Amino acid sequence: MATGSRAAPARMIPAGTLDTASAALDPGPDSTSASRWRRVLGVVGNNADEPASDRILRRLGSTFAIAGMIAAVVELPEIADQSRFAPLGWTVLAFALAFGWSPVLAIASVGMSRRVIQAVAGTAAISYLVAMALIPFAYRQPVTDATSVWLYRVFALGVLAAALAWRRPIAVCYLVFGGAVAAVANMDVVPHGTNWSLLSDFARSVGLCALFLWCAVYARAAAARVDRESAIASSRAAAVAGAAARDRERARFAALIHDAVLSTLLDASRTGTDSPVLRKQAERTLAQLDELRGGGTEPDRLNAQAAVGFLRAAVHEVNQGIVFGARRWSGVDDLRLPVDAAGTIAAALAEAVRNSLRHATVPGRAVQRAVTVTVSAGGIRVVFRDDGAGFDPAKVPVDRLGISVSILGRMRRLPGGAAFVESQPGEGTSVTLVWGSDG
Structure with missing residues (x-):
């Protein structure tokens, strides 16, 4: 068994590897620009250690975005029919405000940061309220052959977007305020509306959307709880590992004190005179103490x-x-x-x-x-x-x-x-x- 160090054998590197490695170590202008744009857009890479709250936010964002696009397709015939009672430009604007952010939310939920996803969801929720508030000013005459205006039926999309964008108290306030706006707008557009129908529309929209809001809020709260428990478990594991490392170092130090320091002192007390053997033993013990203090070994x-x-x-x-x-x-x-x-x-x-x-x-x-x-x-x-x-x-x-x-x-x-x-x-x-x- 050789005691000296040997040079590592040379390895053959396939052609092109050096160029690739050099490019990775020395990013050019294109790479710098790409990184800058990634930071501006909030793009994140694949991260296996992403918190559970961020993962559930992405999944909910993708689900709600797909639901919005499906609702747009399903409601399209009714939207076309009710467009007879309002200017075409307003119908297009309302459609864009209500459904236009769904594809954007889907894209953001795939690879962008939490901040970007919540910003898109908040914009979508506000856009829905703006479209609903414009209903009384857009319809020139009541919709005589419908039981409700089409925006009233997709109020859940605004509530789900609010559940993604804001904390629970704000999302609940959005549910109540948005439900009231939707009920008033629906009564203003649909004929033979009464106070009882206004209260019924409000209760129906808020009651149905409260279920969706509760599911979204509960899912996010559960993910946040998982993150907290993971952090506590990691902290405990780190504390246990630290204690184990300290115990091992204490055992090493005790063994060194017993085997080297005490034996050196014992030999010195017995010899009483200068001894080359004792001098070498003392030097070796001091070197071992320096090595222990330096912590050069793996813990x-x-x-x-x-x-x-x-x-x-x-x-x-x-x-x-x-x-x-x-x-x-x-x-x-x-x-x-x-x-x-x-x-x-x-x-x-x-x-x-x-x-x-x-x-x-x-x-x-x-x-x-x-x-x-x-x-x-x-x-x-x-x-x-x-x-x-x-x-x-x-x-x-x-x-x-x-x-x-x-x-x-x-x-x-x-x-x-x-x-x-x-x-x-x-x-x-x-x-x-x-x-x-x-x-």
């Missing part, structure tokens, strides 16, 4: 030294008397052991130690137990051995889960992990835990 992975300290702490937490040794191969600085993998290995190792303390005792003599950790750039190998009573693995009852689940099963579920248990009666036991990186 969710352990390097060789941190991994060894982590496993040593797990073993000595079970029993301080177990001998712990480590061997490092060349290139160990390249080890990046995931924290989750380190936790799994430490848990399996601690279970092996506990099993040995429970079952490997030999009457009349002390059982020797030792852990050896071998670290390389590509992985880590942990071996726990004892010279105790030993056992026959084939005769272990199936309900004894210490080996099958807590050691073998745990390492089997770890990506890149493996475990082996070797033992014979009277010959002691050896537990080997292995982890290797994928790449």
Whole structure:
């Protein structure tokens, strides 16, 4: 395994790739102009992280726009028939004010920003009110063969546009005010109108459109609630991740203090004189402290030294008397052991130690137990051995889960992990835990 750094092999780049990359890194005037126009028009790109409130606004905008265009086609015969009682120019103007913004809203809902969609919807709602308010001045004579003017029947389009454009209180005010305007205009144009028919027209238009308004407002409120819950969940996840990172850094620091600082101070107190070995150990400890302060390692992975300290702490937490040794191969600085993998290995190792303390005792003599950790750039190998009573693995009852689940099963579920248990009666036991990186 090479210890030095090697130059990365050259890659052949297909023809045309360099030109494309250069164009992407150095946008020309056309690209700048396009970006400027995109900002002016409020065009947004594909964004998978778009808030739920914006997504539902787009879907509602597209739905309401399509409904408006369908209503225009359905009402066209009635509009043509009632145009006999009003100037043609006013009919065209009213048709444009009532339905002309539907295609614009459909386009805006596809790729433009929330601000643009709401602006178009608000303009459409106001345009509908303007067209309705002009009815008494446009019709030269009452519409004798109709039960209602055509604009009265499409009042829901204005209410839906208001639900998109404004907050709920304003949209409700629009519903009440627009319903009153529509009822008055309808009574003025359609003959034999009475006060009772005016109240009936108002109740009919407001009652029907209130249902549409409630659906639109509820959908937007639900999407906003999803955004709030997502933000809370993200904040909690960030807090948990931060706490976990602080715990890992605290464990690394504690391991460094135990393994390097305290041992250096202990050797210094014992030696009492200047020692080249002690001087080198102190220099190495200071370098490790500088590296820890600099935070050069990845927060969710352990390097060789941190991994060894982590496993040593797990073993000595079970029993301080177990001998712990480590061997490092060349290139160990390249080890990046995931924290989750380190936790799994430490848990399996601690279970092996506990099993040995429970079952490997030999009457009349002390059982020797030792852990050896071998670290390389590509992985880590942990071996726990004892010279105790030993056992026959084939005769272990199936309900004894210490080996099958807590050691073998745990390492089997770890990506890149493996475990082996070797033992014979009277010959002691050896537990080997292995982890290797994928790449």
